[in-house]
Amino acid sequence: MGMATTLHFASLFTPDGWCRDARVTVADGLVAALETDTSPQLEDERHDIGVPGMPNLHSHAFQRGMAGLAEHRGKGEDSFWTWREAMYRFVHALDPDTFEAIAALAYMEMLEAGFTRVGEFHYLHNAPDGRPYANSARMAEALAAAAANTGQTLTLLPVFYAQGGFGGIPAGTEQRRFVTDAEGYGRLLEASRAALAGLDDARLGIAPHSLRAVTPQSLNEVLALALEGPVHIHIAEQEREVADCLDWSGARPVQWLMDNADVGAEWCLVHATHVDSSELAAIARTKAVVGLCPITEANLGDGVFPAVEALAQGVRFGIGSDSNVRIDMTEELRLLEYGQRLIHRRRNCLAGSEGGSTGRALFERALTGGQQALAAPSPLSPGAPADIVSLDAGHPSLLGRREDALLDGLVFAAGQGAIDCIWRRGVKWVEGGRHRDREAITARYHKALKGLLA
The missing domain is CATH 3.20.20.140 (Metal-dependent hydrolases)
Known part of the structure; x- marks a missing residue:
């Protein structure tokens, strides 16, 4: 097993409902453990709100x-x-x-x-x-x-x-x-x-x-x-x-x-x-x-x-x-x-x-x-890929909300603008709402479309 990383969420939505102070341990891209009602540790990457991909x-x-x-x-x-x-x-x-x-x-x-x-x-x-x-x-x-x-x-x-x-x-x-x-x-x-x-x-x-x-x-x-x-x-x-x-x-x-x-x-x-x-x-x-x-x-x-x-x-x-x-x-x-x-x-x-x-x-x-x-494993279960989305608790449409009200705010008011980071198999591909390779992917797309639509 490779080196484990840990993510701590003040509030995390799981298939079993909302959890507070949730600590997700990720090893080899998979969820190795999910602890709740636990304080963040010094090595944890901390976020306010998390939901499954x-x-x-x-x-x-x-x-x-x-x-x-x-x-x-x-x-x-x-x-x-x-x-x-x-x-x-x-x-x-x-x-x-x-x-x-x-x-x-x-x-x-x-x-x-x-x-x-x-x-x-x-x-x-x-x-x-x-x-x-x-x-x-x-x-x-x-x-x-x-x-x-x-x-x-x-x-x-x-x-x-x-x-x-x-x-x-x-x-x-x-x-x-x-x-x-x-x-x-x-x-x-x-x-x-x-x-x-x-x-x-x-x-x-x-x-x-x-x-x-x-x-x-x-x-x-x-x-x-x-x-x-x-x-x-x-x-x-x-x-x-x-x-x-x-x-x-x-x-x-x-x-x-x-x-x-x-x-x-x-x-x-x-x-x-x-x-x-x-x-x-x-x-x-x-x-x-x-x-x-x-x-x-x-x-x-x-x-x-x-x-x-x-x-x-x-x-x-x-x-x-x-x-x-x-x-x-x-x-x-x-x-x-x-x-x-x-x-x-x-x-x-x-x-x-x-x-x-x-x-x-x-x-x-x-x-x-x-x-x-899609024959996908249950999210956030032990052994499942660590596919997690964090939300920006400071977004105007999420302020002052808890648990289900966060999902109401996300779907009906904040929309995609509230998405902050996204981990796919434990790798953070998106941060601040932007894919880490956005510029290169978009440049290649521009070149392809210019050739198609010329």
Whole structure:
């Protein structure tokens, strides 16, 4: 065991609740011990407020490079489907180096926002002409390098993408960089596992892209490869997707999935925006996690997930940054609650029991849901990676607050501006709200974007 370091927090939020005078001993990047109600020692690094790092359960890192580029109106009504055309044009120009530079910026910004593990829903596998790279995980290697160079933790979710729409519609030329078959996907998983070999705490899962992008047969073939890790799928994100699924199968997307796949707690149903009461009940029974991305869902005009009814039925959820149009953990939580307030025209919709803190309820549920969805260990438990976020007790929106009121102040008032330091596996990557390698990562990103957008 290497040299141990100790962090002392006057107030620390753990999975068991708030602790006072908490002393965290870190050895070899892992939590070796957590003592409470203990005075700081001379060698301790002292901080006022600490919380666990948050999992980001759904990201397409490369889309960070097109943030803000699809905010002009075209002919007719703009929607997810018109945004997708802009994304296809952007993705065509990416090579492994620019892909890595964009992912590094996104992963750095995630760390600064308090996200200490990302679920990368990775579907950009092939060269621009659609042919596989000699190493089928070449682009996955770029993601692994971006994670290594920023300190971010990676749950890699290679995507299986076989068709262009429900009923076996062939993929279009604009989708050729995504497409593979079941045999090729098996090789991709093995190569991806090798790409992750040098990363601490990395996980590998699988990701059938969506019901519109896989056939029932190929879905079963891919699920047979899920020998470890989580299973993620886009589902019921847009009303048109629901209508198309009904036309194809006679069933709604979540209903069809529940009837045709063995969905369990290892699954993450990304978005699930348009679900009915029976589908929510089915999700709750499986103990699957719903992956909510409120900023992206609002940006794309997808709709609002029925979170009040979902929580009443016991549905689990986590949060993700998806298109990365804006990377902000607190804003994802805040917008999740505000969407419900606008629909139901009342306040504190997701607080749970009477007198409950909405900030704590949002943070705690997203923490446990994200942890489950990304196959991550319980934070701050013995042997878990030391992934910790400290908050600035002097921030105007945290002054005079204690315990749950700190989380209310963080989510609804202070936002990301209250984040001070972030440790990932015991290494302080962020201090004063800034990543230690921000200048170099940003400079590389500038160079990559100038070449792409010239």
